[in-house]
Amino acid sequence: MATEAFEEIVEDFEFIEDWEDRYRHVIDLGKAMDPLDDALKVPSTKVDGCASQVWLHPRIEAGLFSFDGDSDAMIVRGLIAVLRCLYNGVPVHDVTAIDARAELERLGLNEHLSAQRSNGVRAMIERVRLVASEA
Template sequence: MSALGQRDTEEDAQMATEAFEEIVEDFEFIDDWEDRYRYVIDQGKAMDPLDDALKVPATKVDGCASQVWLHPTIENGVLTFDGDSDAMIVRGLIAVLRKLFNGLSLAEVLAVDARAELERLGLNEHLSSQRSNGVRAMIERVRLVASEG
């Protein structure tokens, strides 16, 4: 494993969820990056807002330029999380991560090579360094919750 706890080989990596695969397929048909950003933002707009009562220090993700909250739930060994942000693009990135991880067992969450999966979307090259750091912080929070679950 790498320093970030990610799998080093493709054969060790868990395949992404079907919902995430749909995003990958949609991205294949969207050539323009502005349209891809709009798509990600639309994913965020489609999420239910996180209840204000859940926007507390315990759910706040440090390391993000904008305000970000992730509220995980583990039921029968399966992780789901809701989230919110005050930035539209970040809210969309939360939606993308939800589609990557939600519904997986804790072991499957830890097996996903999130960096490699997101690279399939080409997001790494098109996000600012601050946004990329924020995405890493969100992934680390999800992995931490799964490892402690």
């Protein structure tokens, strides 16, 4: 059920065997993302439960879900980029059917993130699912 953009990340990870290189790739994905406008970094877009500062700005246009995001931590910014690839462009009614944990396991991320980072990823996923379920 993953998007084409997420499948590309999976394919990239198949060729990157060393976890440090994968980590750098995630950071590079975050660096390639446009920064979130400071005007959107408000309490309503802030994600609680993350060790670092995280903002997600969701949109639903023509029935498709997408979001932009930002963080003050490079690895978290990269994780936002990965989640964007997983969710952006998906019909809003299909968002909650995505098993994000299983998809991220395909990248081996779950076993290499600290407990705090894993909790932050869960918080971001829950925010995405909540917004989509309320649409």
